[in-house]
Amino acid sequence: MARKHRGRRRAVTWAALLVWLIGALTATQCARPQSPPALQVGLAYGDRLVWMSDRQLAAALDDAAAVGARWVRADLSWADIQPDSPHEYRWRLFDRVVRAASARGLHVLPVLAYTPSWARPVGCAADKCAPADPEAFAAFAGAAAQRYAPRGIHRWEVWNEPNIPVFWQPSPDPVAYTALLRATSLAVRRADPSAGVVLGGLATPPTAGQAISATDYLAAVLARGGGRFVDAVGYHPYTYPGLPSAATAPGMAWARIDRTQDSLHGxxxxxxxxxxxxWITEFGAPTNGPGTASDGQTASDGQAVTHVTEERQAAIAADAVRTAHRTPYVRALIWYTERDLGTDRSSNENFFGLRRADGSAKPALGALRHAIAALRGA
Known part of the structure; x- marks a missing residue:
């Protein structure tokens, strides 16, 4: 009997030692610094891809692949898919974008947005009008998820810059947006349980007039339970003419990710x-327009600084990749855009491209490519 008891004691001792060793190894592994999640990098195209010729579409997406992007952000406009009624879908143009992106190993982040005339509130005439019925918009979103999940699309951004009146008319309304977000998220997830939803990329104006700051808007959405329906928050922290890495002052857009008292992360x-x-679903810098250009060093000549030099754009592009990688809560950086919209200098909106309107490359194209390559080689 005594021998049997000693055997049991030895068995208990070895079992206890094994448990201790497993615990020590686990603690050691947990104590090791964890590598930050890989930064997802992409290019944003707005509504342009669906209207391009086959040749233009191929060239645009070839640039995304060549620069090292993994994502393309493109509008999936409800007004394009169901222009006439809720009973007919016209998927052909976006199908073509999805096929071309897939052939190049690119993931598509569709922006679900913009209202056909039959679905707008009475008296609102633009496609940027908020839908009269959130459930009708959600039905469109669910149909899109059902169609494109088998084709590899599992991330969806709900609207674009809903906190400014340019994109949410007649005026931004976080209560109405939260209702839209809830209905859309539920519909998308019913169609594709693996889907992820990104809160529509927030612009960065102060709260004034009809515009609502990104932080005030997000606070209102979260207070109404909107956080339960998203997997990421979209944000558009344009910093030009400054570099993202230098944007530490409380008023700077990048600082509001996690450095200010009322930060998005906070x-x-x-x-x-x-x-x-x-997810930074838009970021960039224009290289022409009215007013004067900044190189980041020289003072303006008395005119408003509305754009940067091409060399400064290149510096901003490279710095954005490095800074996004170092910002703990940022998981994606999507550059706007691949090519200038035109040559009309009356608006700087025409000059955010990595290429000029004639197709020639700006320095930023190479700078962005090298920064992404260095990030992945680190």
Whole structure:
């Protein structure tokens, strides 16, 4: 009997030692610094891809692949898909974009947005009008998820810059947007349980007039439970003529990701969503327009600084990749855009491209490509 008891004691001792060793190894592994998640990099095209010729589409997406992007962000406009009624879908143009992106190994982030005339509120005449019925918009979103999940699309951004009146008319309304976000998220996830939803990329004006700041808007959405329906928050922290890495002052857009008292991350944490990342779904710098250009060093000549030199754009592009990689809560950086929209200098909106309107490359094309390559080689 005594011998049997000693055997049991030895068995218990060895079992206890094994448990201790497993615990020590686990603790050691947990104590090791964890590598940050890989930064997802992409190019944003707005509504342009669907209207390009086959040759233009191929050239645009070839640029995305060549620069090292993994994502393309493109509008999937409800007004294009169901222009006449809720009973007919016209998927052909976006199908072509999806096929071309897939052939190059690119993921598509569709922006679900923009209202056909039959679905707008009475008296609102633009496609940027908020839908009269969130459930009708959600039905469109669910149909899109059902169609494109088998083709590899599992991430969806709900609207673009809903906090400014340019894109949410007649005026921004976080209550109405939260209702739209909830209905859309539920419909997309019913169609594709693996889907992820990105809160529509927020612009960065102060709260004034009809515009609502990104932080005030996000706070209102989160207060109404909107955080439960998203996997990431879209944000558009344009910093030009400054570099993202230098944007530490409280008023700078990049700082509001996680460095200010009312930061996006702070708001998410306060509402129980500290693990929700930020996706920068637009970022860039224009190289022409009215006013004067900045090289980041020289003072303006008395005119308003509305754009940067091409060399400064290249510096901003490279710095954005490095800074996004170092910003803990940022998981995606999507550059706007691949090519200038035109040559009309009355608006700087025409000059955000990595290429000029004639197709010639700006220095930023190579700078962005080299920065992405260096990031992946690190």
């Amino acid at each position: 708001l998410l944490a306060a509402h129980g969503s500290a693990d929700t990342p930020v």
